[in-house]
Amino acid sequence: MLVRVRRGALDPGIPGQFFMLRPRGLLLPRPMSLCLAPPGELAFLVDPIGPGTRALAELQAGEEIDVLGPLGNGFCLDVERPLLVGGGIGVAPFPYLSERLGGPPALLGFRTARHAEAAALVPNSEVVLEPTYVTEALPPGRAVLACGPEPMLGAVRRLAPDAQLAWEAPMACGYGACYGCAVEIDGCLARLCVEGPVLRGHARGQAPAVAGRVAAA
Amino acid sequence: MILNASGCLDALTAPELTRALDAFVTKTVTPLPREGNPPVRIAETEVGMLNSIGLANPGIDRFLDDALPRLLAVGPPVWVSVGGFAAEEYADLCARLDGTEAAVLELNLSCPNVAAPEDEATAIVTAARAATHKPLYAKLAPGLPDLPAVAEAAAAAGADGLSLVNTIRGLALDPATLQPRLGTAPGGLSGPALRPVALAAVHAAYRATGLPIVGMGGVETGAHALELIAAGASAVALGTVLFADPAAPARVREELRAEAARRGFERPLAARGVAHGSVASTADAEARDAGRVGLKL
Secondary structure (H helix, E strand, O other), rough: OEEEOOOOOOOOOOEEEEEEEEEEOOOOOOOEEEEEEEOEEEEEEEEOOOOOHHHHOOOOOOOEEEEEEEOEEEOOOOOOOOOEEEEHHHOOOHHHHHOOOOOEEEEEEOOOOHHHHHHHHHOOOEEEEEOHHHHHHOOOEEEEEOOHHHHHHHHHHHHHHOOEEEEOOOOOOOOOOOOOEEEOOEEEEHHHHHHHHEEOOOEEHHHHHHHEEEEEE | OOOOOOOOOOOEEEEEEEHHEEEEEEOOOOOOEOOOOOOOEEEEEEEEEEEEOOOOOOOHHHHHHHHEEEHHOOOOOOEEOOOOOOOOHHHHHHHHHHHOOOEEEEOOOOOOOOOOOHHHHHHHHHHHHOOOOOOOOEOOOOOOOOOHHHHEEEEEEOOOOEEEEEEEEEEEEEEOOOOOOOOOOOOEEHHHHHHHHHHHHHHHHHHHOOOEEEOOOOOOHHHHHHHHHHHHOOOOEOOOHHHHOOHHHHHHHHHHHHHHHHHHOHHHHHHHHHHHHHOOOOHHHHHHHHOOOOOOO
């Protein structure tokens, strides 16, 4: 589901960058990539699968949460013939990314038709359902920008070595303090929040991360 | 004085947050580089956070050449946390840091595979003391069978202060699969669950040693900080709270000042040790213990 908050002093940043969101009562915030940036608002695609995402999904209008962002490195938008490739909840940053790239084609994979409802947010998208995988439908000659589960990103990288890949990992802080989000990058463990979450893209926004409290819209 | 707990902040990725602290404590530096533990490294529970980072650090060579100059340039005094697996390793690390601008060396004595903590603390602090003139703080784990004895051993061996406490071991299981959520199975538990544990450790170590103590464990507010000071802390460090609230240092400092003033203390440290009631100093404690001996006779 789409969770919307008032934008306040926060900059939406570059697609692929993320925000740390903490509803009241949670010890730690949760990293969420920006899904849409409607005027005056920020919107996040949330799959309520655990205590943190459920608390976000249950926010009432006017209820305040702590927000920090935008954080990390987003997608590099200076690309020719882009193709968005996503799987599952990994399509979260694509609506905003698609908007900023002028609506390029998107290839989205889901487990079931019900999970594929999120595809409606991504213009110009083609959906494949399991047992078909996005890699089976990947056309050649495209600059791939991908986000999804780790096996999908690995498979995409084998077919498109230059693809920009947005990874995810559990994070406690989002700004390099906790060392919790270490992933293997080029053979070494590195902090995804500092080196990523988009690898091979590395476009850091000009806007500094701002900590604030905003109300759900 | 408000610091960060070792391993809970990187001054290079958060310089502004760091400048809100009175001193910055580094992640533990070891003799050789360590990549740290495999993911998954963190998990939230109802009462705190588990981590299993595994002392990821660049090793002392790269730390001295690359990291330390940049950390010093951020501004606040830098306390360097050091860790090893033998007393000689601590001594080597301290000797190499002796000529640097590091303000304090914190000895991470919280290694869990230590058979006789008192003897080990004596050996490590003695070796480190001989290797450096810098102030030495011994950081202890809260799960020690006799924490005051280890604190006393560290003090007798030349520690200038204590850092209390490190995390306590915990385990979280995935409710769906009943498998450990962290890559290493158990991890270090921090956050609210650690607060009473830290209070007890600070309380006991203050009674036993009277040394300066950096109290830490689950501090989220100025009231929590004041409790640690009342138990005997002379400074307070923030850990897990920094992950959720990067503005915590200035907020906690202001809340602490207000909370102390509200209770009639002219400054927060005037409350140091008040949790000990009539036994507010080690001299008093000694007098009381002497009295007990008399009663037994």
